[in-house]
Each structure stands twice: as C-alpha cells, then as structure tokens.
Amino acid sequence: MMRRASAVCIVLALAASASAREAWVEIVELADGSVYQGTLVERVPSDHVTIELAGGGIRRFEWAEIKEAHEARVRESTARSEVYVQNWPEPDRRPPVLSQPHLTAGIAAGIGGPEGYFGVTGGWEPSSWFELEVGAGTGGTFGPALAETVRLGLPLFTVRVGLGVGLSQNLVGGSYTSQGAPPIAHWLNLESFTDFVLGRRWLLRWNMGSGHLLNSGGFAVMCRGARAPSDCTDWGIPTTPSSAGGGWAFDLYGSVRLGWLFDI
Amino acid sequence: MALRHLSALAAALAAACGSSVAGSFQTIGPSSWRLAPDTCASGLHRGYLGVDLYRLDPDDDTELVIESGGVLARLPGRGLMVRLGTADCRVLDVDLHPNGVKVNGVPALAGSVTLDCERSELGRLTGQARFSCY
Numbered sequence: 001m002m003r004r005a006s007a008v009c010i011v012l013a014l015a016a017s018a019s020a021r022e023a024w025v026e027i028v029e030l031a032d033g034s035v036y037q038g039t040l041v042e043r044v045p046s047d048h049v050t051i052e053l054a055g056g057g058i059r060r061f062e063w064a065e066i067k068e069a070h071e072a073r074v075r076e077s078t079a080r081s082e083v084y085v086q087n088w089p090e091p092d093r094r095p096p097v098l099s100q101p102h103l104t105a106g107i108a109a110g111i112g113g114p115e116g117y118f119g120v121t122g123g124w125e126p127s128s129w130f131e132l133e134v135g136a137g138t139g140g141t142f143g144p145a146l147a148e149t150v151r152l153g154l155p156l157f158t159v160r161v162g163l164g165v166g167l168s169q170n171l172v173g174g175s176y177t178s179q180g181a182p183p184i185a186h187w188l189n190l191e192s193f194t195d196f197v198l199g200r201r202w203l204l205r206w207n208m209g210s211g212h213l214l215n216s217g218g219f220a221v222m223c224r225g226a227r228a229p230s231d232c233t234d235w236g237i238p239t240t241p242s243s244a245g246g247g248w249a250f251d252l253y254g255s256v257r258l259g260w261l262f263d264i
Numbered sequence: 265m266a267l268r269h270l271s272a273l274a275a276a277l278a279a280a281c282g283s284s285v286a287g288s289f290q291t292i293g294p295s296s297w298r299l300a301p302d303t304c305a306s307g308l309h310r311g312y313l314g315v316d317l318y319r320l321d322p323d324d325d326t327e328l329v330i331e332s333g334g335v336l337a338r339l340p341g342r343g344l345m346v347r348l349g350t351a352d353c354r355v356l357d358v359d360l361h362p363n364g365v366k367v368n369g370v371p372a373l374a375g376s377v378t379l380d381c382e383r384s385e386l387g388r389l390t391g392q393a394r395f396s397c398y
C-alpha cells in the first residue's frame with residue numbers, strides 16, 4: 001500500500017523522557033525512501049520481511065523493494081513511537097463532472113436526410129439531468145438553420161443517456177420559395193443522445209433523431225419545387241398532401257458533437 | 265440460470281448506483297474537526313485492503329482510511345496521515361469484507377467501523393460509519 005502510494009513514513013520518537021529500558025526493533029528502508037519500524041515477525045532472505053508496526057498493522061515487504069533492513073536497539077519508548085505517513089495521495093474531492101452546472105460550447109457535424117451538415121452549439125446545464133441547447137448550422141437542402149433543444153438525461157458516472165425535444169428553423173432556398181414554398185421551414189425534433197465525458201472538460205455527444213415538418217402543407221409545396229423529381233421519393237416523403245396536415249415530412253438525422261465544459 | 269442473471273443484474277445495478285457511506289467522526293483535541301463522509305473508495309484500486317472515507321468538497325481536508333489492522337487519519341492542513349492501531353484505541357471495531365460485486369475486476373468492499381482512539385497530535389477521535397465502496 002505504502003509503495004503504491006509513494007508514501008514516506010517518518011518514525012518520530014516521542015515521550016522518550018526517562019525510560020532507560022531498551023527493545024529490539026526492525027527498521028526497513030525501501031528503495032523509494034520509505035522507512036518502517038516495527039517488531040520483526042518474519043525475515044525470509046531473498047524473499048520478504050514482515051514486521052508488526054507500532055500501530056498494530058502487519059506489513060510485508062518484498063525483498064526486491066527493500067533497500068536495507070536491519071535490527072536496532074532502541075529505547076522502549078521509541079519502539080512504541082507514533083507513525084506518520086507523508087505524501088499520502090489526496091483523494092479527488094471534486095464532484096463528478098456531470099453533477100456540476102455547466103455552460104457548453106461545441107462543434108457538431110452530422111447527416112440529416114441525405115445530406116451532411118455542420119454547425120456550432122452552445123448549452124446551459126444547470127443540473128446533471130437537464131440541458132438547454134441552441135445550435136446554428138448549415139448544410140443540407142434548406143440552408144442555414146437554428147435549433148433549440150431541451151434534453152433530459154440520466155448520468156451514470158461519466159456517461160449520460162437521454163432524450164431531447166426541440167424546434168428548428170431552416171431558411172428555405174430561393175429555388176423553393178420561388179415556387180411557393182414558405183421562407184422558413186419549422187421542424188419539431190425528437191432525439192436520443194449519449195454523452196461521454198472525456199477528462200473533466202470535454203464532452204462527446206452522439207445523437208440520433210427525427211425531424212417532423214410543422215409547416216402545414218409546406219413540405220408538399222417544397223417537394224413540388226425540389227431540384228430533382230426524385231428528391232421526395234429518395235427521402236421517402238409523400239409528394240401528395242395528407243388529408244390531415246396538408247403535408248408532412250419525416251427526416252432522420254444523426255450527429256456527433258464535441259464540446260467544452262465551462263463550470264458555472 | 266434465472267437466479268444467476270438476477271444476481272448479475274443486481275451487481276450491475278449496485279455498481280451503477282455507486283458507493284455509499286453513512287456516519288460521522290469527530291476529534292476533540294489539538295486538531296478539532298468533524299468528518300461526515302459522503303464518499304468512499306475501495307483501497308483495492310490502489311493496492312491495499314481497506315476503504316478511503318472523505319467528502320467531495322475541494323475545501324475539505326479530512327480523510328480516514330480504514331484498514332483491517334487500523335486507521336489512517338489525515339491531520340488537516342499538515343499533509344500528514346497519522347496511523348492509529350489497537351494500542352491507541354479503546355474501541356477499534358472494523359468490519360471489512362467483499363460484498364460480492366466486482367467493478368472492472370476489482371472487488372468492492374463493504375462493512376462498518378467504530379472508533380474511539382486517541383493520539384497526541386490528533387486528539388481523541390470518535391465516530392462510526394457504515395459503507396459500501398467501489
């Protein structure tokens with residue numbers, strides 16, 4: 001234990017006042033500088049030395065780690081001296097990363113529908129299970145987009161899994177709007193995510209989800225204005241308005257985010 | 265087979281729920297302090313048979329290491345641990361045993377400790393705790 005902890009024991013003689021009686025003790029010096037004193041229990045040359053410390057504990061030292069072991073005649077009061085351990089490693093008293101409130105900043109990249117997108121994200125995590133995130137990105141068919149997501153997660157040590165729900169707004173390109181599409185497409189996004197905390201600052205997120213177009217009838221219009229006739233069918237999107245909403249779209253996406261955690 | 269699966273599931277859940285510790289210690293004397301540990305760690309991760317009790321508080325400087333043969337108590341502000349053994353204690357009751365759960369191959373330790381010990385630089389240390397440490 002002591003060797004692992006790189007501990008250095010200092011044996012201090014206390015209360016050595018008047019006693020003149022002496023006792024034999026075994027003093028073991030280790031290669032790492034630690035010094036132990038106690039009553040010899042066992043000495044097996046080329047194998048190990050075992051002593052009983054003043055505090056009552058039994059210590060066994062492998063021969064290879066011993067620099068020197070010898071008996072010494074000391075006053076009895078010294079033989080029952082106090083034992084201090086220096087440099088015992090401080091425990092990591094910092095709370096788990098995910099239990100602390102954070103602000104996050106990161107970059108994200110992924111695939112939405114048939115095309116890739118990338119962007120930046122910022123988040124507020126007042127607790128380990130709640131996050132409000134705002135992202136901005138571009139790519140894909142519809143151009144620049146904003147997304148606002150609320151996430152609820154279950155932290156398990158340095159991993160967190162959960163679900164998110166949010167809204168996003170895509171600017172619709174001119175080739176669509178010129179054919180009657182609305183200038184902004186509104187989406188409702190549902191997703192699952194898994195966070196991995198790397199060290200105490202980095203957070204790697206993997207999420208997958210689906211987007212549902214909220215524009216009533218809007219996507220049907222957009223599909224009519226698609227660049228290629230196969231766009232809608234390639235994405236599995238009906239090209240005729242449904243009777244309920246006038247039109248709908250369903251878009252699968254996945255992304256990876258690498259974020260930096262700021263304590264708040 | 266079902267029992268085996270249930271045992272594995274229970275072990276996984278126990279590990280997922282993390283370590284637990286309940287109790288408190290206090291000293292009266294040259295260094296008066298109180299430790300109500302909220303965290304414990306199995307010493308087997310660091311190569312010794314024991315548990316480390318402390319608080320998850322960067323401003324706290326108290327710590328007790330419980331071993332079968334004695335206790336190490338941190339002297340706050342001095343960067344030193346003092347060893348307490350049977351010769352120093354009116355009561356040194358340590359129960360330390362594997363609880364059947366392994367995390368990454370390292371056995372978890374559970375048990376309890378009751379102390380009433382005295383050392384010149386530490387003062388009188390009393391208290392008790394029950395723990396289950398991973």
